[in-house]
Amino acid sequence: MTTNPNPATPSDSAPPDSAPHALPFGLNQWIADNAASFQPPVSNKVVWKDSDQIFMIIRGPNARSDFHIDPYDEIFMQLKGAIRVDLMVDGERQEHWIDEGQVMLVPANVPHSPLRPADTWGLVIERPRGADEFDSLVWYCDVCGEEVSRVTFHLRNIETELAAAMHDYNQDESLRTCPNGHRNPVPKTFTGRLPDSIGDLE
Helix, strand or coil: CCCCCCCCCHHHHCCCCCCCCCCCCCHHHHHHHCHHHCCCCCCEEECCCCCCCEEEEEECCCCCCCEEECCCCEEEEEEECCEEEEEEECCEEEEEEECCCCEEEECCCCCEEEECCCCCEEEEEECCCCCCCCEEEEEECCCCCCEEEEEEECCCCCCCHHHHHHHHHHHCCCCCECCCCCECCCCCCCCCCCCHHHCCCC
């Protein structure tokens, strides 16, 4: 077995916002080096941009009210702090807390809304989309639960395109008005906290 006596590090093998291939590296240092890149409303950054997996770090807080529909499964893992992931299942909203060190698989095509408090860090693993595969963002009315707005698109850049769709929704009151005339507010920064009763889950 051959061992490289001078293994590459993120600082000397790749640009600051990238990670090396076929070498171990310090994820915490990569996060620190790229801290300024985690910007709301999603605050996500992909670690390997040319991989056949989407492996991204996401920082809280976020400010979103949409439900994402992904044609593939998504895997959530919390590195620091707890987040809430809401699912829309058969027209009913389900709330699930993911504590630090826990993981959760969200099945393909299940609408989900990750809500991240401040000072939380998470890992999400997804798959790149094929040319004939599409994502959607869906918003539901806070008052009556009716679908308010939906945008469907071919996702090419997960760092920018989700945020752009959220921005368009936030800026257009007509998009935030449900069929029953209820005007939904621009989402605020999520400030929820893990309930004490489930804080000891393992």
